Amino acid sequence: MNTTSLKNFLVSFSGIAVLLFLYFPLVVIVLFSFNADTVNSFPIQHFSLKWYSVLFRDDELLQSIGTSISIALISTAVALLIGIPAAYAMHKYDFKGKKLIDKIVLMPITLPGIVTGVAMLSFFPFVGVKISLTAVTFGHITFLCAIVVTQMLARFKRLDPYLEQAAYDLGATPSATFFKVILPNIKTAIIGCVLLCLVLSMDEIPVTFFLIAGNNTLPLEIYAMMRRGITPEVNAISTLIFIFSTTAILLSMRLNKEK
Amino acid sequence: MSILIIKNADKFYGKNHVVKSLNLEVDDSEFLTILGPSGCGKTTTLRMIAGFETPDKGSIILKGEDITYLPPYKRHVNTVFQNYALFPNMNVSENIAFGLQQQKKDKATVDKKVTEMLAMVRMSNFAKRKPAELSGGQQQRVAIARAVANNPAILLLDEPLGALDLKLRKQMQFELKSLQQQLNYTFIYVTHDQEEALTMSDRIAVMNEGVIDQLGTPEEIYNSPSTEFVAGFIGDINKLSGKVTAQNELVCNGQNIIANTKNIPNGKEAKIFLRPENIFITQSNNGIPGKILQTVFAGTHTKLEIQLSDGNIVHINEPVNSERRYTHGDSIHLEVKQHTAIIFE
Known part of the structure; x- marks a missing residue:
């Protein structure tokens, strides 16, 4: 083996090793979700979809999925309504404190979830929001706003600034310009943003953990199930979440990349 | 008759005095070129006419009406942008129809005008194409058609040929000139290319450091430049x-x-x-x-x-x-x- 091919081999070997390290646990979970036996052990004797059907008869789990989906939908919608105009304003206007906002807008994501969670836990009752699913939704809106603003700001910056001027020039009012020219050109970025927000909200644990009362969200329900040990049912639900999240994230990446 | 009058217009960007008490009268149906090196204030002047900039002092009068502080969407002028700025989400026809739709014209009128504009710029076969599927010269034609569709009192052109290669640029110079004569519109054309200015214009305003050094026909500018700057900027000397x-x-x-x-x-x-x-x-x-x-x-x-x-x-x-x-x-x-x-x- 000469040095170049040795180098190539080492590079691809280490690349594959890292990927294996990251994804092998996922592969194991997916495989075990089709294991008919209760005990997870290789080699798998019998394959079956049994745990998926158990899953769909588990009322608590189904309810937690419902809770998670509604929280995700509401918080995503609100985050978009706040985040898109905010990003547009930050892109278009120079105002006092813009640089500060630019720097702190990512705080809710960069700060450890525990800090945000604890902070909200003490802040929300102070402003009259009880610890509840409403509080969880507010919590999710906070960090999703940060995502929407940063993602959309990046898209606005790539948008040709003359498009807006051309629309004005042709007689379009600012609102007509926004809805007929700006919005159609950032459509794909918005769809990508929605997918990303849904996934992040559905997956969220730390903030939710501090603010929740009443029904569990899906990740917390799974966490609760784990206290009874890793049941094959957990493998099945994890597999489904994995598939859903991966599809959404890949789609979101693709749409955000589009011009 | 003057269709546009700029009176004592001043424009500052911070401490930078880019347009210095500029006076300009544009005649009806003339091809006026504002010529000057980059940073001379020519584009700022054009943008003040279009409404994208507001002068700090002075006024702009279009057909007797003071439009100094009118937003761009309320001005009866249209612009051909340097990078064309065609709407990427719309096809050629939709781009041309956009301005007419903003004026709430009925569909039959819009369709008729779009067909006419497409024929005028010889783009009828490309009506359903998206801007990204067109060459630079074709995009240029669509940008012109889109701006002309609104029947503007003045057509503003901001270095529209800058992005084209030399051969196409020369061809488009003739096309623009004959289009202007055929439509009998007022064109205000901004360029730093002195040859372009000489070939197309009825009159040229040579701008330098925020001031119009000389305003005259191409012959006057070429043969009797009034300042050293004009003499050096136009033609070889x-x-x-x-x-x-x-x-x-x-x-x-x-x-x-x-x-x-x-x-x-x-x-x-x-x-x-x-x-x-x-x-x-x-x-x-x-x-x-x-x-x-x-x-x-x-x-x-x-x-x-x-x-x-x-x-x-x-x-x-x-x-x-x-x-x-x-x-x-x-x-x-x-x-x-x-x-x-x-x-x-």
Whole structure:
């Protein structure tokens, strides 16, 4: 083996090793979700979809999925309504404190979830929001706003600034310009943003953990199930979440990349 | 009749005074070019007419109406942008229809106008294409059609040919000029390309450092530039030095030159600006003596670089079919066509 091919081999070997390290646990979970036996052990004797059907008869789990989906939908919608105009304003206007906002807008994501969670836990009752699913939704809106603003700001910056001027020039009012020219050109970025927000909200644990009362969200329900040990049912639900999240994230990446 | 009047317009960007009490009257149906180097304030002037900038002082009057503070979407002018700025989410027809739809025209009127515009710019076969599927020249045509569709009082063009290659640019110069004559619209065209300005314009406003140095026909600008800047910016020119000896007489490298000396008093040093086409190599010995430094073949002519005895360098164009060939080091004599030199103090 000469040095170049040795180098190539080492590079691809280490690349594959890292990927294996990251994804092998996922592969194991997916495989075990089709294991008919209760005990997870290789080699798998019998394959079956049994745990998926158990899953769909588990009322608590189904309810937690419902809770998670509604929280995700509401918080995503609100985050978009706040985040898109905010990003547009930050892109278009120079105002006092813009640089500060630019720097702190990512705080809710960069700060450890525990800090945000604890902070909200003490802040929300102070402003009259009880610890509840409403509080969880507010919590999710906070960090999703940060995502929407940063993602959309990046898209606005790539948008040709003359498009807006051309629309004005042709007689379009600012609102007509926004809805007929700006919005159609950032459509794909918005769809990508929605997918990303849904996934992040559905997956969220730390903030939710501090603010929740009443029904569990899906990740917390799974966490609760784990206290009874890793049941094959957990493998099945994890597999489904994995598939859903991966599809959404890949789609979101693709749409955000589009011009 | 003036369709547009700019009165004492001033514009600052921070401390930068980009347009300095500018006055300009644009005639109806004329092709006016604002020409100047980058940073001279020409684009800012255009943007003030379009409404994208507001002057800090002064006013802009369109057809007798003060539009100084009117937003761009309420002005009856349209712009062809340098990068075309076609809407990527709409096809060619939709782009052209956009302005008409904003005016709430009914569908039949819009469709008729779009068809007419497509034919005018010879893009009928591309009606359903998206801008990304068009070449630069085609996008250019669509941008023009889109701006003209609204029947603007004035069409503003911001270096619209800048992104095209030389051949296409030359072709589009003729197309734009004939379009302007055919539509009988007022065009205000901004460019830094002096050749473009000379070929297309009825009048040229030469701008420098926020001020219009000279406003006149291409011939006036070329033949009698009013400032040194205009003389140097438009066309090729040679800068020599001499001394005024009498009214309309100068001496340059020992030779007399007859030219308009304006009010420069006798005995004063003067700058002599000469176009290359007004200097010839003479076979007699009564001329300005010089030495050939370099010869460059340029197709229809040969460019000669000549050093005069006082050290000044002169560039002239020698027809390729002339009897004599000159090479580096040849001693020659130059003759100046009388009444063609432009004199500055």
